[in-house]
Amino acid sequence: VVIDKEKEGGDKYLICYYVINNEINDKEINSKIIRNYLKKKLPTYMIPNYFKEIKEIPLSSNGKLDRRGLPEPSIEDLIKEEYVAPETEVEKMLCKIYSEIFNINIQEIGRMDDFYDLGGDSLNSIRVISHIAKTMNVKVNMKDILNNSKVFELANRIEEIRITAELNNSNSNIKKRNLKEYPLTTKQVGYMANKLIDNKLTENSILGRDMTKFMKFKTNADIDKVKQGIYELFDRYEILKTQFISKEIGNKTKFYGKIVDDLKLSISDLKMNEINKFVEAPPINDGSSLIKFGFVEDKYLIIKINHAIADGYSLGTLLNDLEKLYKGEKLDEIEYNFSDIAYDLNEKLENGYFEEQYLYYKNLLPSDYKLLNVKLPLKNNYPKDKKRMAAIEGKTFIIHKNNKDIIDQYSKENKISKNAIFVSLYAMIVSLYSHQENIFSRMIVANRSEDYKQNTFGLFITNLPLILEINKNKSINEIIKINMKNLLNLYKTQDLTYQDISQRYDEYNHIEPRILFKYQHQSMMNNESSIIFENDEASESEGIIKILKSNYIYDITVDISETNDEFLIQVGHDIDVYESTLINEISTKFIHLLSNLSSISNKNVNEVENILQSEFK
Structure with missing residues (x-):
């Protein structure tokens, strides 16, 4: 009997329990022999990791397998290749x-x-x-x-x-400068300055946009203790005390972050009817802290943090550290401040350290690059002003556990990232409507593969151009593998930003960024084990449509979040640019392909398109 189990960390594995009948079998049988036999008959992902011999299969009173009667596997039951000692x-x-x-x-x-x-x-x-x-x-x-x-x-x-x-020896070259002023990275400038008038930073300028996080307190949460922890974290991470300043250097405006040690933290006690005003208020250059906390009648906590000083990973770090302080645990020492890394990155850009990464993007675009603009049917008289407040409609879809397991298995068997699966299938559906074989998009990348970045609070996330290839004569499996290579090339160039690339190569300024992809695992952002906050109930939001005002420059956003049990997919679009029926059709077909991945992976794109047309008349 073969069953699936989970380790403490949530990783899944297969274990095979077997019984040997010596009266029938005259040949030696053991775990390795069984495993080697299965390797000839089954794909890799279906071969159990563990094999355990038992005397008999435990059954319940009605004759079915009694899983509770099966012994837990030990490390000795893990079957690996024949051991050959490491040499080098x-x-x-x-x-x-x-x-x-x-x-x-x-x-x-x-x-x-x-x-x-x-x-x-x-x-x-x-x-x-x-x-x-x-x-x-x-x-x-x-x-x-x-x-x-x-x-x-x-x-x-x-x-x-x-x-x-x-x-890339970036870690060993970083100097600890301990300075109170640092040059903003291109990523920070991109978030902070996109609302400035004539690129001038003045009093009461709008400083880009904030990230907002809502959380509900558990009934027994100690609010005063939470506030104490927040003040400690405000002193811990110096970037939270950043104020933006500008300088005119050589006829150019350059932006800097200034650490103000005595900056006052903004904490507000709110009533329920004051939530919208607090959330919708734009970040203003008025001398207040770039992170703000709103306590709503001791029931909810709202965190607003300027995107130019933090990304989602950092927000997750903040919440995890808050939990540790609440429990009385000691936090690890900080190895680097973000200002040290910002200095290092700017010096490398100025000294041509990333020329090989630039060269990749120089060669990425074809000569007729304007053909890459996604040609989905637009609304009549759609607005072309990308600085307007767009009306974004968002809809949530969920891939539940059974279908998630199929995607996980396909990913493992073919050694393909799940990210490549999602972006390829979505692009394939878009190509069905746009009649293009190359879909130009952007991909949000966490940019934290280096160890020192994983432990540093700040903004590292970046978005980069990604061309997704859809050759209709190739199989779905081949398409995903091609785009997997494109994704891997993108990951190798994540020190750059789209702004860096478009400043160097003007062609990128003439391709409209219609689609933005984002893929993340929610391990850093969930409240599953929180002793302060209630759990996030993602499943309750399935199918709910929300409309909000946003200054996003993207017409379609596809945000995929993975948990241990499901994929949460949020698709947003500008309702002034595309009809909702069109985007919902694309999304519905996308979910359908994901749910049937195992049956379509070997079919070519033309075949799959015909199947979709017959099923969605």
């Missing part, structure tokens, strides 16, 4: 990293062991990347791990990186 220093270091990440005795991991057989997936590949950067000072990417999944293969790839000088 790099192989030994990789075995040590895998031992720590997968909680397996280092003496049991050899040079022939496979990342996926050990339980690897896209999430813990990020941890592998971080460990390699920290212990070997080598920057690898997800593509390196996917294409070199055995220990010796990845070790060889690391040696190649060292030999060919592809190494």
Whole structure:
């Protein structure tokens, strides 16, 4: 019998329980023999990770399997490749990293062991990347791990990186400056200055936009203790005390962040009828803190933080640290302030450190690049002013556990990121309506693969141009793999921003950014184990349509969030640009393809389009 189980961290695995009947079997049978037999009959993702011999299959009173009667597997039940000791220093270091990440005795991991057989997936590949950067000072990417999944293969790839000088030593070069003024990064300027008039920062200028987070307190939450923790975090992260200033240097306006040590934190006690006014107020350059907290009748907490000083990952860090302080735990020491990294990044840009990344985007666009503008049917007389407050309609879809398992298995079997699956299928549906084989979009990238960025509070997230290729004569599987390569190339250039690229290559200013993709795992942003806040109930929002005012420049946004049990997909669009019926049709077909991935993956795009046309008449 084979069943699925979960580890403490939420990782899923398969275990096979078997009974040997010695009266029938005259040949030796053991776990390895069974596993080797299954490898000839089944795809990789269907082969159990653990094999455990038992005396009999436990049954319930009605003759069905009694799962509770099955013993828990131990590490001895994990079947791996025949052990071959690591030979080189790099192989030994990789075995040590895998031992720590997968909680397996280092003496049991050899040079022939496979990342996926050990339980690897896209999430813990990020941890592998971080460990390699920290212990070997080598920057690898997800593509390196996917294409070199055995220990010796990845070790060889690391040696190649060292030999060919592809190494990025950004961590070791960062200086701790301890300065109270720092140059804003291109990302920060992009968020902060997009509402400035004539690029001038004056008193009462609008400073871009805020991120907003709503949370409901548990009934027994100590509000005074929460406020005390918030004040401690305000003093902990210096970037929260940033004020923006500008300087005229060589006929150019340059923007800086100034750390004001005695800046007063903005905390408001609100009534229910004051929530909208608090949330909708734009961030103003009035000397107040760029992070604001609203306590609503001791029932809710609202956090507003300017996007130019933080991203969603940092907001998650803030909430996790608040939980730790509330429980009386000590926080880790801060290795780098964001100002140190901002200085380092600006120096590298000025010194041509990222020329290879720029070159990729120079060669990305075809000569007839204007043909990349997405040609979905527009509303008549749609507004072309991208600085207006757009009316964004958002609708939520959920891929529940059964279909999520299918997507997870497909991803693991084909060594393809789930991100590539989502963007490829959505682009394929868009191409059905736009009649284009190249769909120009932008992709939000977390940009935190380096270890030091994971522990630094600030803005690292970036969005980059992504061309999704839809060749109608190729299979869905081939299309996803092609776009997987495009995504991996994008991840290798995430030090840049779209603004950097468009300033260097004017062609990018003439392609309208119709579609924005975002993919994230909610592990940093959920309240599942919170002792302060109620859990986020994502499932309650399925199918709900919300309309809000936004200064987004994108006409369509596709935001995919992954939890352990489901995918939450939020599709937003500008209702002044596209008809809601059109976007809802695209989204519905997109969800349909995701739910039927296993049956369509080997069909070519033309076949799938015909199936969709017959099913959605």
